[in-house]
Amino acid sequence: GESVGLHLPTLSVQEGDNSIINCAYSNSASDYFIWYKQESGKGPQFIIDIRSNMDKRQGQRVTVLLNKTVKHLSLQIAATQPGDSAVYFCAERAGGSQGNLIFGKGTKLSVKP
Amino acid sequence: KAGVTQTPRYLIKTRGQQVTLSCSPISGHRSVSWYQQTPGQGLQFLFEYFSETQRNKGNFPGRFSGRQFSNSRSEMNVSTLELGDSALYLCASSLEPGSYGYTFGSGTRLTVV
Numbered sequence: 001g002e003s004v005g006l007h008l009p010t011l012s013v014q015e016g017d018n019s020i021i022n023c024a025y026s027n028s029a030s031d032y033f034i035w036y037k038q039e040s041g042k043g044p045q046f047i048i049d050i051r052s053n054m055d056k057r058q059g060q061r062v063t064v065l066l067n068k069t070v071k072h073l074s075l076q077i078a079a080t081q082p083g084d085s086a087v088y089f090c091a092e093r094a095g096g097s098q099g100n101l102i103f104g105k106g107t108k109l110s111v112k113p
Numbered sequence: 114k115a116g117v118t119q120t121p122r123y124l125i126k127t128r129g130q131q132v133t134l135s136c137s138p139i140s141g142h143r144s145v146s147w148y149q150q151t152p153g154q155g156l157q158f159l160f161e162y163f164s165e166t167q168r169n170k171g172n173f174p175g176r177f178s179g180r181q182f183s184n185s186r187s188e189m190n191v192s193t194l195e196l197g198d199s200a201l202y203l204c205a206s207s208l209e210p211g212s213y214g215y216t217f218g219s220g221t222r223l224t225v226v
Binding site for chain 2: 032034036042043044045046049051089091099100101102103104105106
């Protein structure tokens with residue numbers, strides 16, 4: 001039968017506003033988390049990462065917050081620009097010897113000029 | 114420095130055929146992982162290679178296989194293609210298992226008809 005696409009949460013913001021994208025992760029043993037941005041037809045592009053021994057990390061216009069108590073990750077984008085429009089994925093690395101990334105379903109960010 | 118290179122970018126194959134995809138990691142990166150991305154399932158882990166050995170495997174049938182060469186380049190093979198194998202196949206490289214930082218290539222878009 002026909003496959004049904006994932007229903008991606010959508011976040012629509014005005015240019016210049018701040019954006020917050022949330023992600024719930026699955027494994028309390030995960031030791032490393034990454035946010036990726038994916039534009040249509042391209043591979044995931046690294047935005048920012050955070051290790052499990054931290055709760056906040058800042059980059060240029062982006063901040064990642066990690067709450068291990070509730071297994072929650074968020075990405076904050078300051079002064080959102082039209083070029084930020086894309087699908088954003090969080091990924092967790094299943095800890096220990098498992099080096100693979102487990103991806104969330106993604107959030108589509110649309111920036112209105 | 115060059116990023117992760119995947120070839121070819123696009124492929125169209127017929128059901129029942131087989132296909133081989135190639136991934137050249139960033140120079141110095143010795144760990145290569147493969148992921149399948151579809152609208153229905155999102156990004157799913159296929160397998161991870163390091164030092165020419167498969168370290169970790171996702172939940173895919175045996176039709177999906179891979180290998181890694183001594184120069185860290187990796188190939189994945191899908192035999193007896195099915196319509197449902199149509200997807201974007203992504204390769205990610207990192208220095209070694211357990212290191213921080215996974216860089217993705219642009220992917221190979223496989224269409225099975």
